[in-house]
Amino acid sequence: MKGSHAYASMPIDALYRWFAGEADPTSPVWGALCRWIAGDEALCARLDALPGGKRQPNLFLAALRYHGAPTLEGGPAFAAWVDAHWDALRATILARFTQTNEPGRCAVLAPILASLPQPIALLEVGASAGLCLIPDRYRYRQPWGDVIATGATVAPASCRPAGRSGLVLDCAMTGRPPGNPADLVIAHRAGLDAHPLAAADPGDARWLRALVWPGEHAREARLATALQIAASDPPPVRTGRLPEDLDAFLAEGLAAAEAAGATPVLMHSATLAYLPRDERDAVVETIGASGVRWLSFEGPSVVTSLRGRLPDDPRPHFIAALDGEPVARCSPHGGWADWLDGVPVGAPDPR
Numbered sequence: 390m391k392g393s394h395a396y397a398s399m400p401i402d403a404l405y406r407w408f409a410g411e412a413d414p415t416s417p418v419w420g421a422l423c424r425w426i427a428g429d430e431a432l433c434a435r436l437d438a439l440p441g442g443k444r445q446p447n448l449f450l451a452a453l454r455y456h457g458a459p460t461l462e463g464g465p466a467f468a469a470w471v472d473a474h475w476d477a478l479r480a481t482i483l484a485r486f487t488q489t490n491e492p493g494r495c496a497v498l499a500p501i502l503a504s505l506p507q508p509i510a511l512l513e514v515g516a517s518a519g520l521c522l523i524p525d526r527y528r529y530r531q532p533w534g535d536v537i538a539t540g541a542t543v544a545p546a547s548c549r550p551a552g553r554s555g556l557v558l559d560c561a562m563t564g565r566p567p568g569n570p571a572d573l574v575i576a577h578r579a580g581l582d583a584h585p586l587a588a589a590d591p592g593d594a595r596w597l598r599a600l601v602w603p604g605e606h607a608r609e610a611r612l613a614t615a616l617q618i619a620a621s622d623p624p625p626v627r628t629g630r631l632p633e634d635l636d637a638f639l640a641e642g643l644a645a646a647e648a649a650g651a652t653p654v655l656m657h658s659a660t661l662a663y664l665p666r667d668e669r670d671a672v673v674e675t676i677g678a679s680g681v682r683w684l685s686f687e688g689p690s691v692v693t694s695l696r697g698r699l700p701d702d703p704r705p706h707f708i709a710a711l712d713g714e715p716v717a718r719c720s721p722h723g724g725w726a727d728w729l730d731g732v733p734v735g736a737p738d739p740r
């Protein structure tokens with residue numbers, strides 16, 4: 390991911406050309422459109438005038454979907470539509486943020502959470518709409534073919550189990566996951582985000598759907614189902630910024646964990662990259678000093694202490710780590726995971 394300074398400072402045509410390359414593998418529609426935008430001087434001038442990090446291509450592209458652009462193909466019809474709708478597009482770009490919430494990541498997060506002493510007090514920073522805060526409301530198709538329903542949650546109403554979840558998460562795995570999501574019991578959950586979204590809010594749900602790139606049909610379907618599940622019993626996500634609000638968030642989470650007799654886990658996924666390096670390091674230090682278990686799911690160079698810990702891999706990937714130790718190399722959206730200490734898939738389950 391480009392840092393916000395690059396979005397602010399890179400020449401706009403180069404920014405869109407770079408983004409085209411990023412989008413090409415999963416969204417040729419965005420790839421082609423970004424290349425066209427890079428060559429259209431009038432549109433480039435408009436996008437260039439957006440303030441700082443708001444020049445980020447993902448924001449303009451999501452705004453197009455959010456406002457129902459009738460064509461996503463570059464050309465005169467597209468340019469005319471953008472012209473006619475620029476005020477609305479600009480207002481959305483200024484008001485909204487890139488905060489893609491990907492429940493697919495739970496396919497990697499849930500087995501790790503399930504490997505810890507249960508129940509769990511799950512604390513997520515950068516939670517967006519909280520779709521990764523409810524891994525116990527999804528089901529998991531494990532590599533040996535089982536669909537595992539998660540365990541019953543305990544106590545507070547906000548933690549009610551959703552019964553047989555409508556969302557089954559698939560993950561192609563090598564090695565054996567460290568825990569079985571069926572064992573996962575969440576006694577307390579809380580999220581913090583600079584700009585929390587609510588799954589039950591139609592505008593927020595529409596924005597989250599708009600952030601998915603055209604052509605990523607499996608993600609669209611997964612998100613729609615997860616939004617329904619979350620809207621039926623919203624996970625609590627409150628407003629707060631890293632690093633300054635982390636201490637208070639951790640203190641509340643630790644108190645709730647103690648009251649529930651639960652293992653406190655601080656989790657973040659696809660979030661620390663939004664912070665400058667010194668703030669990321671400060672966040673990690675605060676987590677380490679707090680006594681919580683620490684589950685991170687970030688790009689390979691995002692967490693300073695994890696940089697260079699695994700051999701290079703040409704695939705776009707994230708590293709899932711527990712207490713600063715890599716547990717899995719995995720796809721950024723949870724579609725595959727190579728468990729690092731597992732035994733080969735297909736070996737008998739000792740449990």
Ligand SMILES: C[S@@+](CC[C@H](N)C(=O)[O-])C[C@H]1O[C@@H](n2cnc3c(N)ncnc32)[C@H](O)[C@@H]1O
Pocket residue numbers: 486487488489490491492494514515516517518521581582583584585629630631632657658659660663664
């Ligand atoms: C890409 S989303 C990831 C959401 C979720 N963790 C997931 O994996 O699906 C990153 C989230 O981090 C939040 N965020 C970014 N910088 C933040 C900060 N300094 N403090 C709190 N939240 C922040 C954004 O608002 C956004 O909702």
